[in-house]
Amino acid sequence: MTTPREIMKEVAPGLAELTVDVLFGDVWERPGLSKRDRSLITVATLIALYRTGQLPGHIGRALDNGVTKEEIGEVITHMAFYAGWPTAAQASKIAKDVFDAR
DSSP states (O other): OOOHHHHHHHHOHHHHHHIIIIIITTGGGOTTSOHHHHHHHHHHHHHHTTOTTTHHHHHHHHHHTTOOHHHHHHHHHHHHHHHOHHHHHHHHHHHHHHHHHO
16 A cells, blocks of 8 residues: 555655655654644644644554543544534544544
């Protein structure tokens, strides 16, 4: 199976390189926020912007970074009031799929 990272590398190699070197190599490693906090922010942002394609991977990353399933549920609930009910409903389905896959 081709991963999103492999697809990006094939289609937009410069973007793939920036993703690895800058986004995950620099931004995610900055000392000002923990990876756990960055995951909470990223999940909330992806929900608010309805970026459902990126959400499963970042929910998984959030779990890996110590965010609990309950906390992800609270983020989704909180975002319903700021980003809309349909957005939160879709995020709930995506989160369940990620949780079930683990």
